[in-house]
Amino acid sequence: MDHTGVERDLARLREYEKEAKRLYGINPEAFQEVVWNWEEFVERFRRTEKETPLQESAPFFMGNLLTEQDCFPEERMEVSVLLHDRYVPPFYHSLKFIKIVCALRKGFFFYLRERGQDRRFWMEEGDFVIIPPEVSQAVFSAEEGAVTVNIIIKRSTFGEAFYSLLMENDDISDFFWQMLYSKGNERALLVRCGRDERLRELVREMCAEGLLDRAGSRAGKNLVMKGYVMLLFGMALKEHSGEMESVGHLSETDAALPEMIRFIRENYATVTLPELARCFGRSEGYLSRYIRRETGKTFRFLLKEFRMKQAVQMLENSSCSIEEVAAAVGYADISCFYRNFRERYSMTPMQYRNIRSRISL
Numbered sequence: 001m002d003h004t005g006v007e008r009d010l011a012r013l014r015e016y017e018k019e020a021k022r023l024y025g026i027n028p029e030a031f032q033e034v035v036w037n038w039e040e041f042v043e044r045f046r047r048t049e050k051e052t053p054l055q056e057s058a059p060f061f062m063g064n065l066l067t068e069q070d071c072f073p074e075e076r077m078e079v080s081v082l083l084h085d086r087y088v089p090p091f092y093h094s095l096k097f098i099k100i101v102c103a104l105r106k107g108f109f110f111y112l113r114e115r116g117q118d119r120r121f122w123m124e125e126g127d128f129v130i131i132p133p134e135v136s137q138a139v140f141s142a143e144e145g146a147v148t149v150n151i152i153i154k155r156s157t158f159g160e161a162f163y164s165l166l167m168e169n170d171d172i173s174d175f176f177w178q179m180l181y182s183k184g185n186e187r188a189l190l191v192r193c194g195r196d197e198r199l200r201e202l203v204r205e206m207c208a209e210g211l212l213d214r215a216g217s218r219a220g221k222n223l224v225m226k227g228y229v230m231l232l233f234g235m236a237l238k239e240h241s242g243e244m245e246s247v248g249h250l251s252e253t254d255a256a257l258p259e260m261i262r263f264i265r266e267n268y269a270t271v272t273l274p275e276l277a278r279c280f281g282r283s284e285g286y287l288s289r290y291i292r293r294e295t296g297k298t299f300r301f302l303l304k305e306f307r308m309k310q311a312v313q314m315l316e317n318s319s320c321s322i323e324e325v326a327a328a329v330g331y332a333d334i335s336c337f338y339r340n341f342r343e344r345y346s347m348t349p350m351q352y353r354n355i356r357s358r359i360s361l
Contacts, residue, residue: 020087081210177258187248
């Protein structure tokens, strides 16, 4: 693969980037601080440059919320790649998915909104930042020839692909637990890779596959893109775990959440809310409200989620009967297991096993 050609193609300015670059050249001072919308940027621009006319609406995208529908044109796709818009004013926005921002060529500024304050970090070429859903953040790149790549991952996809990583008992796995389950996140993970050429090559290949190559089946492309993401994370954790830095606000109550979630996950077959409350020295009422407030989900919902995930693992990788699977994941009532499984996967356990068996063949 001609990686030089890939970067050259990605480095070409799009028309709206040219307009953003023109405004930056006229008044770079207006781009020095992050804004919330186009109107705020116009006000800042006119403080120091009153002669240049500006449009009423933004000539480039400056939306405050991006959903999965915005970034996944095909519903079945689980990983998507988008180029970051260069020279566009840094503006705060939040996401309904997980985003990895990679400095493929040259660097960028990353902004994080933390307890009402702006924090700014410079990311060197080769570095990347992992941003959880619902975090107010911004990225700004104004270097000629810079290529900043957004890798978009559905939250459910990340949880399934990196489940083994979540079971580690360290700061990185705690960050990922909070990323998947906490509602009020104000954190991000900075990964300083020191221009690791193997990681940059992976990002180039993802760009070639996701942005430049439109051929091939959707199912095959989706599988390839998921594989690239797993390789990217695996190599980064293997080679650069010491250069990973979690930034942002983490309260004492936030810090307890990963340990609780891990306890539920490890004891999904038997754990009850009273047992969890005793283990963490809290009342049942407090713990129930805490889990609901922090995750947006009830204890019962989380428990059912973990049981269903273990059930599909057993259906795919064991010859246990449906009754044995149900008992192993904590269901004494087989009809309750069937009902919950159908609610989660829109099919019976046997239908799921048959479909997965055909796929594996």
